[in-house]
Amino acid sequence: MRSFLSAPASFAVGPITSERFTRFKRRVQAVIGLIVRVTVFIAIAVGGGLFTSWYASTHGIAINTERVGSWVRWTHAGQLDADPYSAIRNNRLGTLPYSATFIARYEAARDDAGRRLHSSCHYAIQGPVPNASWWRLHVFDQYGRLIPNTANRFGFNAATIVSRADGTFRIDVARDARPGNWLPTPRGGRLMLVLEVLNRTGAADVPRENQRVLPTISRVSCR
């Protein structure tokens, strides 16, 4: 006979049976399983969704960029009907680019071997002078800022470049003075080269598949 002072059956503490332990274990496993599922769901949905959006608007994908060697051209940049990734990129960079319809704008953040351009290295940019009515090439740091230098030189254009007799040119991007077309980069960290090309009809000079000849970017030395 149970006394009225004894604990009710539901609160009775008895020995831990193997059945109760198994039930408890299953419950813990279910909770852990739920946490893992939710984590996986969030990782795939949020991580995947946002990361792919960020990647497409930062590095570009096949539908909105064209790659020639180490040069990258955002094919819809600055246009009214630009793809959303290009629009996000422009907003993020805070720049006002020419429409890709009018000016072919190529950017390079790496040399031809795929290494990031850096102000501690000396690079040679060589190739034929662009067959265009106007072109210009400038060097910036990775945020698009000009790199202060004593020569006050930040780029070359169709009027200021000194080309060779065979119609090619060479620009040396280096900390220390070089003969010829020297582009000083005394500091700046990671670099970005921007080449803008306009053809004679006033539209972007976008070469056809078999005519793409852009300057090569080779590393000469590093400190």
Next chain:
Amino acid sequence: MKWLKMIGGEWKLIASALVAGAMLHIAATLYGANIAQSRAFTTLAGKLPINEVVFADAVTPENQPLPFFAPGSFYSYCRYDASTARVGLTAKLPGIGWSLSLYTRKGENFYYVAGKDVRETDVRLVLVPPGNLFVDASPANTPQSGPAIPRVALPEAEGIAILRAPIKGHAFRRQADEQRGAFRCQSLQ
């Protein structure tokens, strides 16, 4: 194999996560592209009067208004606002490398004219606001007699016009600075 078996057992979870990820990707991308305001416009517009030309000093590391603005040109700006009246733009493009480009608030370059190497290009434009027939038909906005001036239908009433004058070396700086003085921008009221 164990992992594959586990993933296979959770295919519904993975599929729904992929669908959710795709929706989030689209939402984030469209938000970023359409809702966010152009930082470039905000930066420049804050310093510019409306429907007036500002001849900016040469771009230097200390005076670089926007990222990736090349110092090989002199820049002149007009922040136009055609919401109440059309805006007239005139400029001379003496040669190669000169250009006049119009941008929307979102930084889209919807109009561009470049200088030619054979002769000077005279640019005269009337900027007409989008879908505002009343403003367009107003007698006060009727252009003066003379040859028809090309009208540019603006995608948005507000934006920025930029005249770029190339600096073809130090010797040409003064000349380029003088030639860009023909750039005009005014409300046609």
